[in-house]
Amino acid sequence: MGGGPVWSQDRAAVERQFQTWLNRDIWPEAQRAGVSPRTFEAAFDGVQLNWKLPDLVPPGSAPKPPKKQRQAEFGSPGKYFNRGSVDGATSVGKQMARRHKSVLDRVARQTGVPWRIILAIWGRESAYGRVAIPHDAFEVLGTKAFMSTRAGYFREELIAALQIAEAGHAPARAMKSSWAGALGQPQFMPSNYLKYARDGDGDGHADIWSSEADTIASIGAYLQRHGWQTGRDWGFEVHVPDAVSCTLEGPDQGRSIAEWAELGITRVSGRPFPKHELQGEGYLLFPAGRHGPAFVVTPNFYVLKDYNMSDLYALFVGHVGDRIQFGVGDFSASWGAVGGLLRSDVAAMQRVLESQGHDVGGADGLAGFKTRRSIGRWQEARGDAATCFPDPTIKAALVR
Known part of the structure; x- marks a missing residue:
């Protein structure tokens, strides 16, 4: 086959290669992992390549150049907290809190993870x-293991999915996934299912597709195993005085919450920080730099990020959980109208900052905390007030 674009490939020939690969390459590895012929055959009965999935690189073809993408991080981060998403997750979450109270209370006692946090993740x-959850897991994982830009990763997940089917937790044809291969209501990748899925209803199986109790227990186990600190909150929205720079953001610049309070940082609610939190470590978080709400977060915030590596995701979960249990309102500070940048714009800014000695966490086009505070440090070095978030004006000054 030639090296042309994806859609010029002879699909019938690639399909034949796929079936040969399954039998000659995947089956021996699956067999070594304890998968029976019956399970393997059931998993791939009628399965063909799904050509609609993203990031495919059929044999003999060159990867297509990446498209420029707009992402929520680079519009106003406030878009992540749109009215419908927040209110929907909150209102249904309150219903689920009543419906599943006994299971939620039990899992919270067992894991130390507050039930409101489990609900908020489930909702998100x-x-x-x-x-x-529309896709056949073996179609998705088989396609991606055979011809995606991360084939090695998906090969491991494919073997893990076969082990799940072998254990009888779900019939092969009932294993539904997202387009990325994430399974069931908690959206676990198969390897995470094997580590963290739990039987919450006592029927002997961890059915995260149709059992709400199993879903609740599995999310709680995941967070517990990732280090959730019992008794600590996830964080607090705060007022940060102008004298406290946004360049102090990040999990590697922690101080006790008492020390942050001594610098004049206060909760927007007007209440003092809880006494039991004062000696615990906290970290500044400016998800939109000085253009939006600010927070002091705890190590539990970064446990939430282990579930999905996004500041906005972890913030959404914490916020919605608080709304479900405590009835809190919107964030006190509004989200500024920042954004309008492409990922490639942010990457160009990161490369310039790197050339100047800043640690931006890699020129990946993602405006994480290292990039945000690097922008702030660059601004302060110029004698400007730090805003710590990429915008077109900063790009124009940095990238020439």
Whole structure:
């Protein structure tokens, strides 16, 4: 085959290669992992390549150049907290809190993870099981393991999915996933299922597709195993005085919450920080730099990020959980109208900052905390007030 674009490939020939690869390459590895012929055959019965999935590189073809993408991080981060998403996750979450009170209380006692946090993750991942999970897991994982830009990763996940089917937790044809291969209501990748899925209803199986109790127990186990600190909150929205620079953001610049309070940082609620939190470590978080709400977060915030590596995701979960249990309102500070940049714009800024000695966490086009504070340090070095978030004016000054 030639090296042309994806859609010029002879699909029938690639399909034949796929079936040969399954039998000659994947089956021996699956067999070594304890998968029976019956399970393997059931998993791939009728399965063909899904050519609609993203990031495919069929044999003999060159990867297509990446498209420029707009992402929520680079519009106003406030878009992530749109009215419908926040209110929907909150209102249904309150219903689920009443419906599953006994299971939620039990899992919270067992894991130390507050039930409101478990609910908020469940709501964000699958709208409490109401979002359709449409794809056949073996079609998705087989396609991506055979011809994606991360084939090695998906090969491991494919073997893990076969082990799940072998254990009888779900029939092969009932294993539904997202387009990325994430399974069930908590959206676990198969390897995470093997580590963290739990039987919450006592029937002997961890059914994260149709059992709400199993879903609740599995999310709690995941967070517990990732280091959730019992008794600590996830964080607090705060007022940060102008004299405290946004360049102090980040999990590597922690101080005790008492020390942050001594610098004049206060909760927007007007209440003092809880006494039991004062000696614990906290970290500044400016998800939109000085253009939006600010927070002091705890190590538990970064446990939430282990579930999905996004500041906005972790913030959404913490915020919605608080709304469900405590009835809190919107953030006190508004989100500024920042954004209008492409990922490639941010990457160009990162490369310039790197050339000047800043640690931006890699020129990946993602405006994480290292990039945000590097922008702030660059601004301060110029004698400007730090805003710590990429915008067109900063790009024009940096990238010439």
